[in-house]
Amino acid sequence: MPTHIKALKCPQCGSTRATKISEDHYRCDSCSTEFFLDSDDITIHHKVETKPAPNTFLRRLLLIILAPAAFFSLITIGLIVWGSSREGNSEKGSGEEHISYACERLMAFSSTAGRPIVVLCGAARRDGSTGDWDHAKGFMYFFDGETYEVIKKLELPDVTGSVNVTDARQFEDGTYYVVLNKKRLFAIDRSTLDVKEIHGEDYKLPEFSEGFGKLALYFHEYGDALEVETNLGKKFVYYPIANKLYTDQSIFKAYEDKLPAPQLRTHFTFSEQMTGSDYKDEQIQLVRYQTLEQLGYPRRTPHFGWENDRHSYYPKKIFVSQYFVEESRLQSYEDFTPGAYYFSPTVLYESDDQILISFKPTAAADAKKMLRCLDAQTGQVLWSCSEGLEDFDFCLGVARFSGGYVLVDYSRSWLISREGKVKTCVDIHSRFR
Numbered sequence: 001m002p003t004h005i006k007a008l009k010c011p012q013c014g015s016t017r018a019t020k021i022s023e024d025h026y027r028c029d030s031c032s033t034e035f036f037l038d039s040d041d042i043t044i045h046h047k048v049e050t051k052p053a054p055n056t057f058l059r060r061l062l063l064i065i066l067a068p069a070a071f072f073s074l075i076t077i078g079l080i081v082w083g084s085s086r087e088g089n090s091e092k093g094s095g096e097e098h099i100s101y102a103c104e105r106l107m108a109f110s111s112t113a114g115r116p117i118v119v120l121c122g123a124a125r126r127d128g129s130t131g132d133w134d135h136a137k138g139f140m141y142f143f144d145g146e147t148y149e150v151i152k153k154l155e156l157p158d159v160t161g162s163v164n165v166t167d168a169r170q171f172e173d174g175t176y177y178v179v180l181n182k183k184r185l186f187a188i189d190r191s192t193l194d195v196k197e198i199h200g201e202d203y204k205l206p207e208f209s210e211g212f213g214k215l216a217l218y219f220h221e222y223g224d225a226l227e228v229e230t231n232l233g234k235k236f237v238y239y240p241i242a243n244k245l246y247t248d249q250s251i252f253k254a255y256e257d258k259l260p261a262p263q264l265r266t267h268f269t270f271s272e273q274m275t276g277s278d279y280k281d282e283q284i285q286l287v288r289y290q291t292l293e294q295l296g297y298p299r300r301t302p303h304f305g306w307e308n309d310r311h312s313y314y315p316k317k318i319f320v321s322q323y324f325v326e327e328s329r330l331q332s333y334e335d336f337t338p339g340a341y342y343f344s345p346t347v348l349y350e351s352d353d354q355i356l357i358s359f360k361p362t363a364a365a366d367a368k369k370m371l372r373c374l375d376a377q378t379g380q381v382l383w384s385c386s387e388g389l390e391d392f393d394f395c396l397g398v399a400r401f402s403g404g405y406v407l408v409d410y411s412r413s414w415l416i417s418r419e420g421k422v423k424t425c426v427d428i429h430s431r432f433r
Contacts, residue, residue, distance in 0.1 A: 099124050101432035102133065104165040106408035108145060108397030109176050112191040116145030116399035116406035118413050119188070120428055121178065123163040124155075138163045138180065142193050145399055145406035146415060148426055152193045159184060167217040168397070171224035172295055173241050183215050185226070200230065205245060207236060221301035222251070241296025254298035255327045262292040264331060268355050268376075270345045271319070272305035279306035279317065284342045286357065289333035300328040336379050343367065348407070349398045352376060356405060358395060361386075369393060371407075373420060388422025389414070 010018060010028035019027050107119040120143070125136035138159030142152040156163075159180060166179040176188040178195075185198045200208035210231040218225035218237050226238045227248075235248040246254055271285045285304070293299045302324040308315040311322065324330065345359035348371075355376050360367040370386040392407075392414065399406040404423075405416040411429035416422060 098127055100127055102136070102162065103411070103429045103432055104163060105168075105396055105410045106413060106428060107165070107168045107176075107178065108399040108406055108408045108413070109170050109188075109190060110399045110401055111193070112174070114401055116401045116403075117151070117190075117193070118143040118145045118148075118397075118399070118406065118408055118428065119168075119178075120432075121163065121165050121180070122432075123159075123161070133162055134160070136161060136163075140195055143413075143428065145413060146401070146403055148413070148424075148428075154193075154195055156180075156186075156195070156197075158197070166215075169217050169220065169224075171241060173224075177217060177226075179215055179217060183212050185212065185215055200228075203238070203240070205238075207234060207245060208238075218251075223299040224296060225251075225298070239296055239298060242294070244297065246298075251298065255300060255329065257298070259292065259294040259297055262294050262329070264290055265293045266290050266352075266376075267301070268336065268347050268350050269301060269304065270342060270347065270357075272303060274305045274307045277305070277307040282306040284345060285335045286337045286340065286342065286345070286347075287333050288336040290331045292329040292331060300324070302328040302330050302333075304333065337374070344369070346395070348395050349400060349405070350376065351400070354382070354400075356398065356400075358392075371416065371420070373405075383420025385416060385420040385422060388425060391425075 101122055101124050103120060103122040105121075107121070109117055109119075111117050120141045122139060123133060123136035124139050125133060138156035140154045140156065141150060142154075143149065144151055162181075164181050166182045168176070168178045170176045170190075174190055176190055178186045178188065180186065187196050187198055188194070189196070200211040208228065208230060212228060213231040213233070214229035216227045218227040222237075224239065224241060226240065228236045228238055230236070237246045237248060237251040238244070239246075244254075267289055269287055269289070271287055273280045273282065273284060282305075287304050289302060289304075291299065291302070302320055304320050306317060306319055307321075309318045309321065320330065320333065341361070342357075343360040343363050345357060347355060347357055349356040353376050355374050357372050357374070358369050359372070360369055368386065368390060369392055370384060370389060371392075372384045373382040374380065375382060391412070392409070394409055395407050396410065397408045402418075403415075404418045407414045407416065412425055412427050414422060415424045415426075
């Protein structure tokens with residue numbers, strides 16, 4: 001049977017463009033339909049293989065479902081990260097951002113380990129608390145005076161409302177006493193930095209059984225004593241180391257008591273320019289003097305200064321009155337730095353080997369105070385310091401340590417090196433504003 005040649009057409013789309021895959025087997029170049037050629041009767045068998053069209057409805061449905069899920073997943077992750085960051089910041093700033101502070105004067109002393117300690121006392125309240133400062137809590141923060149790191153934080157839960165540091169001083173037995181609000185007595189252990197409140201009944205004296213109504217540290221020149229007014233209105237002066245109690249009048253006769261075991265002690269003080277004296281223009285002297293004393297018992301700091309002896313029939317020029325000689329049990333005295341000039345001077349610290357003083361070098365109204373460290377045995381000037389003390393006017397506490405000195409005023413702390421250089425001056429209060 002003769003073969004008739006015909007043009008091959010795709011049975012699906014009619015295109016004549018086809019690619020031969022094998023004998024009598026073709027694929028349409030236009031629609032990819034595969035077809036076969038039967039040579040007997042020119043019968044074409046075709047096999048349709050079309051690419052599946054994307055299901056638009058399903059795709060849109062999938063996007064609608066997944067898009068919100070992805071969005072909320074991102075939000076959740078963001079909240080977790082932000083929340084963790086905020087929690088850390090809140091913890092870090094809990095003492096600065098979420099608590100308000102009312103800071104009092106600074107205090108300073110040396111720990112039993114020889115470290116300089118700076119103490120900040122005051123009241124703290126959480127922001128948003130009711131009743132202004134009525135519900136504030138007292139606190140004491142202890143700083144290393146060299147590094148300014150916080151060593152210890154203590155809350156005084158029984159001290160509420162406003163806090164005032166009435167007085168603070170270290171007694172000769174090493175106990176550091178702090179009086180708050182003119183009636184609360186606290187003792188700081190210089191080894192552990194623990195704070196303990198002392199009540200009237202703790203001294204086991206019948207006079208104090210009714211408790212403290214008013215309290216202060218007695219004048220330093222009379223020794224280490226408490227000035228007490230009980231809740232019954234009785235007034236006393238109490239020496240806790242010696243356990244000696246005096247009325248507010250009998251204390252002035254305490255020097256007449258015989259000391260059980262007196263010792264010769266050396267101290268330093270500056271003479272005074274006596275008001276109304278004929279010698280008020282006399283040069284101020286740094287005086288080294290010796291008295292008979294006993295640890296913890298009443299004592300008296302003598303007053304030196306040129307004046308006329310008012311108790312003598314024939315007035316004469318004297319440097320110390322007989323009254324102070326007897327009251328202080330004075331044994332000897334001397335001008336420790338002859339020829340030196342001092343204006344507005346103060347003895348800040350004394351020990352067996354060093355004394356630290358502050359003074360103005362001239363009488364000028366704008367003269368700034370400076371520091372000077374002297375050998376306590378020879379009077380030799382170890383160092384003098386004026387740079388870095390532009391704002392230094394008064395001192396409320398001194399701590400000596402192996403690296404030098406730490407001095408504090410109401411809000412600032414100065415670190416002075418052993419060579420007499422101001423290394424740092426830090427405003428402690430500014431950390432709590």
